[in-house]
Amino acid sequence: MTWYTFLLFAHVSLAVIWVGGGLMMQFFGIRAQMSGDPSRFATLGEDIEWIANRVFIPASLLAFVSGVLLVVESDFYGFGDDWIVIGLALYATTFLAGLLFLGPESARVGKLTAEGSPEAGPRTLRLLLLSRLDLVLLFLMLYDMTVKPAFADAASILWGVAGAAVAAGLVYWRYRVALAQGPAAAGASS
């Protein structure tokens, strides 16, 4: 095993935990909402904040560091490569969104839900919308890392953007449906 393959294993493993874990949180969120028990959702909000701080933020940072080291170690990739530029831009967007908004907001929503605040419902729906859009970005980043498109490769970029746009559209559509039904029905519709 070379240093490069070790870094690649670390990079892939950390991405697995980060992205797959993010998706799993959505499923637990859906289950909590389906239960119709506000206390469960409050607990979930606290759990998500705990996991975000101790698992997702470290995993995403280490995935970034190992990715940078992979480029440094590699003889055939460079920071000017189009797919790496795209990956870095997507990473910065999703990392900052998680650190500055999604993590703290999930804790705030959890507290509002526990207090029985009427604001909790719409804020929960908005948090779900934004965290799902964040997940779409993560999978777009995975596509970028796998396909490694160049800016000149319009077809690959268009396929990736189209896939992400369809996924984002579905997420937004579910959000509008849930909003129209009222926050109380959000669980059933999510």
Place this chain on the structure above:
Amino acid sequence: MTSYEVWTFAHIAAAIVWIGGAVVAQVFGILAKRSGDPARSASFGRDMAFIGPKVFLPSSLVVLVTGAILTEDGNWDWSEPFIWLGIVGWAIVAFTAFAFLTRAMGRAGARMASEGPSPEIAAEVERLVLLARVLILVLFAVVFVMVVKPGT
């Protein structure tokens, strides 16, 4: 973009859903246990019984099918160590998790909800969680073999 790249994306995305999801599910389980609230542990067990067949099972099948397609599309030899080790690892984890673990977890969650907490159920859950962790380690070993591709 080649078909090989598309299948690689699908293969890795499905593996991410399966393995990353299992890791974070473990963390949720730890938090539920730490809370000392039997109702939370029971609902965690029921959640896993729901998520296992509806999320982990389909994603594990996608991993297997796309892996087979990649082997053919990439002209890999089926006798390559990373391929047969991957298949063996997949089989161990998939059969243990879906034929036994998910059901046992659901039963334990249901018992805890109906009978209340008891040392016997707690010990059973403890054993199941330990088994799940071993399976996750096997999955990461498979990821290692896929990345390093020993013998190629």
